[in-house]
Amino acid sequence: MQTQKGMTMELGDKTIMVTGASSGRGAAAALLFASEGANVVLGARRESQLNAIAGQITQSNGSAVCLAGDVTEETYCKDLVELAEQHFGGVGKLVATGIIEFVGHLPSLASERTPEILRLCDLCNKVPSSLSA
Incomplete structure (x- = not known):
């Protein structure tokens, strides 16, 4: 894959997990x-759109x-890994x-949403250690 600075990135045989993969970015x-050869693990809430993206990838070999x-659910993060x-x-x-x-007053949100934030951080910490890139 050609980057903006002209460097290439080899993705063949790499595995990349993408959350929010049912649409947009x-x-x-x-x-x-x-398309660059990576294995992809897709996660998102919208099952039909997620299956469509996975189907496009597999139909393209x-x-x-x-x-x-x-x-934001701990069991889902574990299941995805x-x-x-x-x-x-x-x-x-x-x-x-x-x-x-996040919508609301920051101090109250911090305590209300802390478990969600910590689960996302935990997922980010677990993924790179599951396999050497």
């Missing part, structure tokens, strides 16, 4: 990584698996394109 990133769910381990031996990189929306 997440879908575009997943399609690009797969790429390797993709997907699991619908919410990254396990899916990657089962199909590709682990994950080398994580591209988290989904977001958590």
